[in-house]
Amino acid sequence: MATENKNLSEYDKNTIPNAKDFRFGIVVSEWNDTITEGLYNGAFDALVDCDVPAQQIIRWNVPGSFELIYGAKKMLQTQNVDAVIVIGCVIQGETKHFDFVCEGVTQGIKDLNVQTDVPVIFCVLTDNNMQQSIDRSGGVHGNKGTEAAIAAIKMAYIRQQASIAHVYNQPLLASGAIQIEDSPKKIENE
């Protein structure tokens, strides 16, 4: 379903886990900063709306979207965060540079999600023109930053529940709940 058929800012708080104890890192690209600031505001406001205290949200800036990879890596290595959101806006220019930046960032963020234990949420617009970016950073299609914040909360919750399930050697149910018997099972030696 294309973005034009979905408002990026819509979410149902009844489907969102309790996020008040989670800490979030947000790495923001300075390229196209009028757009990335709008995306950041959408993400920040959504996290606060979901009861995340502002002091539990850490923001770092990087020069461009390609630097989001290194910024996110250092954020999750050095800060006690439960998820990281990377925010960028890549707009097609005259050359193929757009393709390489978009592919590089996509692969780099994917690698972080594979190689580390903290979820990294991809809030990077890859647009043909500025109007498309405006439309997705608080315009007619909503705000991708809001969408990313909700994804970050949900992934931080899965990380937390999976960790608990592992400790108690219990299955993590589809509902996200874990089935802990009355008395925790003896933790099997790994």
Ligand SMILES: Nc1c(NC[C@H](O)[C@H](O)[C@H](O)CO)[nH]c(=O)[nH]c1=O
């Ligand atoms: N053209 C855009 C860039 N280009 C810069 C790269 O992201 C990178 O900072 C540079 O190649 C140095 O490593 N970045 C964006 O975020 N958006 C663009 O439209």
Ligand SMILES: CC(=O)[C@@H](O)COP(=O)(O)O
């Ligand atoms: C994504 C880019 O790096 C691109 O916007 C740069 O523009 P150009 O391809 O005209 O150099």
